[in-house]
Amino acid sequence: MSSLTYDLTLAGLSVGSAAALTGIGLVVTYRSTGVLNFAHGAIAMVCAYVLRQCVVEWGWPLWAGATVTLLVLAPGIGMLLERFVFRPLSVLGGDPAQTLVASIGVFVLLVGGAALLWGQGAREDTPELVSADPWGQLAVALLLAAGVGAVIRWTRFGRELRAVVDDRQLAVLGGIDADRVAAAGWAFGSFTAGLTGVLLAPYVRLDPYGLPLLVMEVVAVAVVARMRSLPVAVVTVLAIGVAQSQLTRLHPSGWGAPLLQAVSTNLFVVALLIAALALPSVGTRDALPRTATARVPTPTGAWIVAVVLFLLPLGFAGSDLHTSVQVPALAVVLLSLVVVTGRGGQISLGQAAYAGLGALFTALLAAGRFPGLPRLPELAALALAVVLVAPLGLLTGWPAISRRGLALALATFAVGVGVSRFVFAQPYAIAGLSLGRPAGFDGDRAYYVLELVLLAAALLATWLLRRGRTGRALAAMRDHESGASAAGVQVPSLKLLAFVSGAALAALGGGMLGMGLRAFDPAAYDPVRGLLWFAAVVVLGADSTLGALVAAALLVGLDAGARGGVAAALIGVLAVLVGRFPGGPHEALRTATTRLRRHREPRLTSRGTRVRHRLHPPPPEPTPSPTLTGLTASGTGARGLEERTAAGESRGPASGGQGQTAAGEPRRAAADERTWRSRGRARPAEDADGDHAPLGPPAPGDESGTGDAGGNTMAAEGRLSTRPRAHPPAPALTTHNLQARYGTFTALEDITLTVPPTHITAVVGPNGAGKTTLFHCLAGTHRPAHGQVRLGARNITHLPAHARTRLGIARTFQQLSVFPSLTVAENVRVGAEQGRLQDPSAVERSLRLLGLDGPVRSLPAAGLPTGALRRVELARALAGGPRILLLDEPAAGLDTAEVTALARILKALAADGMALLVVEHDLDLVADLADTVHVMTAGRIVASGPPDRVLDVLDAADTREAPA
Numbered sequence: 001m002s003s004l005t006y007d008l009t010l011a012g013l014s015v016g017s018a019a020a021l022t023g024i025g026l027v028v029t030y031r032s033t034g035v036l037n038f039a040h041g042a043i044a045m046v047c048a049y050v051l052r053q054c055v056v057e058w059g060w061p062l063w064a065g066a067t068v069t070l071l072v073l074a075p076g077i078g079m080l081l082e083r084f085v086f087r088p089l090s091v092l093g094g095d096p097a098q099t100l101v102a103s104i105g106v107f108v109l110l111v112g113g114a115a116l117l118w119g120q121g122a123r124e125d126t127p128e129l130v131s132a133d134p135w136g137q138l139a140v141a142l143l144l145a146a147g148v149g150a151v152i153r154w155t156r157f158g159r160e161l162r163a164v165v166d167d168r169q170l171a172v173l174g175g176i177d178a179d180r181v182a183a184a185g186w187a188f189g190s191f192t193a194g195l196t197g198v199l200l201a202p203y204v205r206l207d208p209y210g211l212p213l214l215v216m217e218v219v220a221v222a223v224v225a226r227m228r229s230l231p232v233a234v235v236t237v238l239a240i241g242v243a244q245s246q247l248t249r250l251h252p253s254g255w256g257a258p259l260l261q262a263v264s265t266n267l268f269v270v271a272l273l274i275a276a277l278a279l280p281s282v283g284t285r286d287a288l289p290r291t292a293t294a295r296v297p298t299p300t301g302a303w304i305v306a307v308v309l310f311l312l313p314l315g316f317a318g319s320d321l322h323t324s325v326q327v328p329a330l331a332v333v334l335l336s337l338v339v340v341t342g343r344g345g346q347i348s349l350g351q352a353a354y355a356g357l358g359a360l361f362t363a364l365l366a367a368g369r370f371p372g373l374p375r376l377p378e379l380a381a382l383a384l385a386v387v388l389v390a391p392l393g394l395l396t397g398w399p400a401i402s403r404r405g406l407a408l409a410l411a412t413f414a415v416g417v418g419v420s421r422f423v424f425a426q427p428y429a430i431a432g433l434s435l436g437r438p439a440g441f442d443g444d445r446a447y448y449v450l451e452l453v454l455l456a457a458a459l460l461a462t463w464l465l466r467r468g469r470t471g472r473a474l475a476a477m478r479d480h481e482s483g484a485s486a487a488g489v490q491v492p493s494l495k496l497l498a499f500v501s502g503a504a505l506a507a508l509g510g511g512m513l514g515m516g517l518r519a520f521d522p523a524a525y526d527p528v529r530g531l532l533w534f535a536a537v538v539v540l541g542a543d544s545t546l547g548a549l550v551a552a553a554l555l556v557g558l559d560a561g562a563r564g565g566v567a568a569a570l571i572g573v574l575a576v577l578v579g580r581f582p583g584g585p586h587e588a589l590r591t592a593t594t595r596l597r598r599h600r601e602p603r604l605t606s607r608g609t610r611v612r613h614r615l616h617p618p619p620p621e622p623t624p625s626p627t628l629t630g631l632t633a634s635g636t637g638a639r640g641l642e643e644r645t646a647a648g649e650s651r652g653p654a655s656g657g658q659g660q661t662a663a664g665e666p667r668r669a670a671a672d673e674r675t676w677r678s679r680g681r682a683r684p685a686e687d688a689d690g691d692h693a694p695l696g697p698p699a700p701g702d703e704s705g706t707g708d709a710g711g712n713t714m715a716a717e718g719r720l721s722t723r724p725r726a727h728p729p730a731p732a733l734t735t736h737n738l739q740a741r742y743g744t745f746t747a748l749e750d751i752t753l754t755v756p757p758t759h760i761t762a763v764v765g766p767n768g769a770g771k772t773t774l775f776h777c778l779a780g781t782h783r784p785a786h787g788q789v790r791l792g793a794r795n796i797t798h799l800p801a802h803a804r805t806r807l808g809i810a811r812t813f814q815q816l817s818v819f820p821s822l823t824v825a826e827n828v829r830v831g832a833e834q835g836r837l838q839d840p841s842a843v844e845r846s847l848r849l850l851g852l853d854g855p856v857r858s859l860p861a862a863g864l865p866t867g868a869l870r871r872v873e874l875a876r877a878l879a880g881g882p883r884i885l886l887l888d889e890p891a892a893g894l895d896t897a898e899v900t901a902l903a904r905i906l907k908a909l910a911a912d913g914m915a916l917l918v919v920e921h922d923l924d925l926v927a928d929l930a931d932t933v934h935v936m937t938a939g940r941i942v943a944s945g946p947p948d949r950v951l952d953v954l955d956a957a958d959t960r961e962a963p964a
């Protein structure tokens with residue numbers, strides 16, 4: 001090896017080994033706590049500052065300073081964070097999104113604290129702990145990696161650690177002290193952060209912003225290592241270090257020179273971009289914490305105060321006004337986060353990049369340095385910059401289509417860092433770039449007035465995006481992404497819209513900020529500021545426009561004093577606490593879901609005597625009731641849901657207490673038997689007759705406004721249309737030889753079934769049989785490996801969920817999928833606006849049908865009882881005018897009266913031409929409802945037929961299996 005190659009390799013190993021320590025720390029913390037610690041770099045920076053303080057300022061010996069810093073302070077910070085920040089969050093359920101916001105909060109807090117304590121300037125005199133000799137640093141990194149690997153693999157603590165990572169609750173039940181494991185993980189992770197900081201600080205500029213960011217670029221290797229493998233992390237980081245060094249040997253000429261130089265000094269950023277944007281993502285299951293996006297209504301008085309406060313600086317003069325001009329500009333930038341994060345629920349850590357691009361493009365356009373374009377007046381330059389930056393929103397919008405939570409945070413952070421390093425920090429972009437104010441607005445006061453006008457325009461744009469059909473769809477996507485998809489919302493397009501609009505707003509704010517400062521200053525759009533802005537908007541109410549204005553005033557106002565960092569420290573403290581604020585719709589939904597689960601359990605075992613009673617009821621009464629006769633004489637096409645529901649009522653227990661049959665059985669049992677027989681005769685005629693009618697206006701004499709929040713009744717009775725059917729017959733939904741897999745596991749094998757119109761088809765089977773997977777394949781949320789799904793003759797196997805909804809396939813979920821921040825009526829409106837018919841008038845009909853047209857219609861869905869939420873979900877599905885209705889455990893969490901009412905509605909819908917597929921554990925209900933039952937076991941259909949036959953076979957099998 002030539003001596004140059006050797007030297008460069010050694011230099012690369014030196015950088016790589018410092019970075020390897022970070023990789024090891026990130027992986028260990030993640031493995032022991034499930035938290036990707038965004039604050040890792042900030043801890044490194046604080047430790048470097050403290051070592052410098054001990055040795056340089058106080059004159060301690062290096063060994064003493066290093067001992068205190070690395071063995072006391074660093075692990076201490078980790079244990080404090082575990083005890084007071086992350087343990088309370090894990091007790092609350094360990095929502096990864098909350099821990100993400102909290103770790104960003106810790107980052108911002110430490111950066112702000114360091115700026116407060118040590119100032120914002122860079123220090124060049126940090127003591128050198130290990131000599132520049134790369135072998136020493138490499139030895140430290142390798143020894144540490146080997147030691148940690150050995151502990152994880154061979155010690156009892158390592159086994160406990162792996163158990164906690166796999167399933168914390170199960171590990172605790174198994175007697176493992178998960179808190180101790182987490183505390184050890186945090187202490188070790190912080191120790192490695194401290195070590196990285198003190199090793200790196202002498203060779204880079206030590207300042208509160210630069211070092212943390214440099215360290216966080218290494219997060220790429222933890223992603224490459226899938227947050228698990230230490231050897232992969234260490235080898236990757238060393239390889240990047242060496243490659244980065246070797247690249248410095250190349251000296252191309254022409255346009256490639258600056259690019260290569262940028263790549264060779266930022267190879268870790270390139271790796272971060274590849275890891276975050278191209279590799280399969282990590283941590284995709286979470287959205288933003290609901291408490292962060294919960295909408296708190298803003299009193300009008302608060303707006304009046306805000307307007308007065310924003311007008312106040314017009315009375316200022318001199319430097320005060322110079323500071324004030326930053327507030328409206330920053331407010332516009334923060335409004336972009338209100339759209340993307342607050343309303344759309346998308347984590348975006350890269351808004352600073354769009355703001356910076358807005359300022360840079362404005363400056364280039366105004367200076368006549370933008371390729372291919374003449375010099376433009378400042379305002380025109382600003383407008384064109386906004387237009388040019390808006391489509392760049394796809395840089396983060398595109399990854400957001402397939403990513404959520406941590407993965408999206410990493411992707412947007414990577415884009416922010418990438419733009420900062422490859423665009424803002426390049427000489428060809430920034431050399432001598434000043435930025436004037438528009439003609440006539442040069443003075444601070446005049447410019448402030450112009451900013452207020454632009455802020456008002458931005459507020460109007462934000463308001464328009466947050467209201468109406470688009471606003472409701474955005475809120476639905478934020479509250480429950482798959483629920484929104486199932487309601488027909490085009491989630492991918494909506495995400496792109498949110499990010500593109502967000503980029504445009506950020507560019508406008510960034511350009512205004514640049515004009516305010518009269519220059520393009522890359523430091524003003526540093527990725528660390530992106531984190532600070534995100535944290536500020538989240539803590540002050542992400543879905544609140546007023547919150548954005550307050551955040552802007554706070555950030556500028558608090559940092560205007562002698563020392564910067566106050567605002568960051570304050571925002572950091574609040575962000576650390578954000579996941580722990582009590583209440584909010586999120587909490588209410590969680591409570592509802594927990595209650596639902598509790599209710600579900602007994603129903604799972606409810607089959608038994610009651611099923612047999614229903615399947616072998618006493619003989620029917622000799623003369624059917626007139627209503628029942630009407631039902632069996634169907635095919636004339638002149639009946640609607642109301643009539644059918646009334647028919648159901650006459651057969652149900654709630655039909656007016658008509659007494660007992662001669663055999664002493666409840667009347668319902670006898671009526672059920674008749675229902676099965678009449679169905680057998682009636683349905684074929686209905687097939688030819690057509691589709692179900694859309695739910696019609698209330699019947700004469702209908703009482704509206706009686707819906708209750710208690711959820712004890714399903715008030716379908718007497719509220720349905722008597723309109724004749726107006727549509728052609730609903731097509732059947734069929735599957736052909738369907739096979740579905742999760743990785744290598746085959747969850748469905750060779751499933752062929754038909755869901756015909758006017759029928760209720762049921763799928764039953766034990767847990768894990770594949771029922772929900774079948775549902776996902778039918779609804780478009782899981783792509784089958786083989787086979788087809790057809791709607792009539794049309795192959796819809798590859799259509800996404802929202803497209804299927806728009807064709808008329810609606811679904812409900814096993815776990816409730818309402819939108820908690822929207823009212824009951826808004827929930828249903830989303831279904832009506834986005835579904836097949838897109839008919840707003842369907843809202844009232846659906847609300848009436850499900851008994852939700854009373855005062856409950858105006859209540860937020862959060863906090864309603866399970867029964868009411870099930871009705872909301874069903875009303876939303878029906879409001880879209882579906883032809884096929886897929887119901888996943890619709891009776892879960894309902895009481896007996898609610899189940900009875902639900903059954904009546906479902907029968908009426910089927911009788912009116914709809915095709916229903918029901919997955920249900922409650923075999924009583926299945927026996928009562930279904931025309932055809934498919935029994936699934938281990939991913940296959942093992943029996944099909946009418947319920948009495950199929951369930952009898954199951955009974956017989958149960959009896960055979962039962963011990964004698």
Ligand SMILES: Nc1ncnc2c1ncn2[C@@H]1O[C@H](COP(=O)(O)OP(=O)(O)OP(=O)(O)O)[C@@H](O)[C@H]1O
Nearest residue numbers: 742745747765766767768769770771772773774814
């Ligand atoms: N996302 C997933 N990744 C891997 N395996 C999965 C996933 N979802 C389901 N499975 C597995 O696929 C099989 C079928 O699961 P599915 O949820 O479809 O069953 P199910 O009949 O609906 O059960 P349950 O009644 O409990 O809801 C199970 O073995 C389950 O563990």
